[in-house]
Amino acid sequence: MVNLLLGYQLNQFGLVPRTTSHFTAIFYWSFLHGSLDHLLTNSIPFTILGLLVAVRGSYYFFLTTLFISITSGIVVWLFGRTAIHIGASVLIYGYFGFLISRAWFDRQPLSLIIALIVVITYSGLIFGLFPSTQQISWEGHLAGLISGSLMAWLLCKQKPTKKQLQE
Known part of the structure; x- marks a missing residue:
């Protein structure tokens, strides 16, 4: 909302691959949006x-x-095309990858049910993994999907503590 009130001037601080002055954007790039429509489109998923x-x-x-956010930011910073990358779609794709991969790795009934719902509801996300327009960071989408899947694998490898389960 701050970015909206400032006329989207914060977008100049988005993630620009291989530019050292934009490296710190890996910590916040997924929270910047190019327009109110962009923000609203990402809000529901x-x-x-x-x-x-x-x-x-x-x-x-x-x-x-x-x-x-951070892992996909590093991947996009290293391998993305030269452009300003912004938007929560990286998190959407990350959550998508996480939820499906979580079901694959832990094979628990709850994870499988959630993954089935996610695949049925959001399978159209697959089309965002391919280059379509200059305004869409397909690299961010792909990096988010991979990062979410990696996180699911990492979390399935560790056993949660009692404190984590209570939160």
Whole structure:
């Protein structure tokens, strides 16, 4: 909303690959949006998929969100095309990859049910993984999907503590 009030002037601080002055954007690039429409388009899937990630607790939600944003930011900074990359779609794709991969790795009934719902509802996201227009960061989408899948694998390898399960 601050970016909207400032006429989207904060977007100049988005992630620009291989530019050292924009490297710190990996910490916030997924929270900048190019327009109100861009923000609103991302809001519903971000909320729904984010809530499904949060089913396991706030610890998993915050850890997963941070991991996806930073890891995919590093990947885009290293390999993305020269452009300003912004938007929560990286998190949407990350949550999508996380939820499906989580079901694959842990094979628990809850994870499988959630993954089935996600695949049925959001399978159209697959088309965003391919270059279509200059305004869409397909690199961010792909990096988000990979980062979310990697996070699911990492979390399935560790056993949660009692404190994490209670949060």
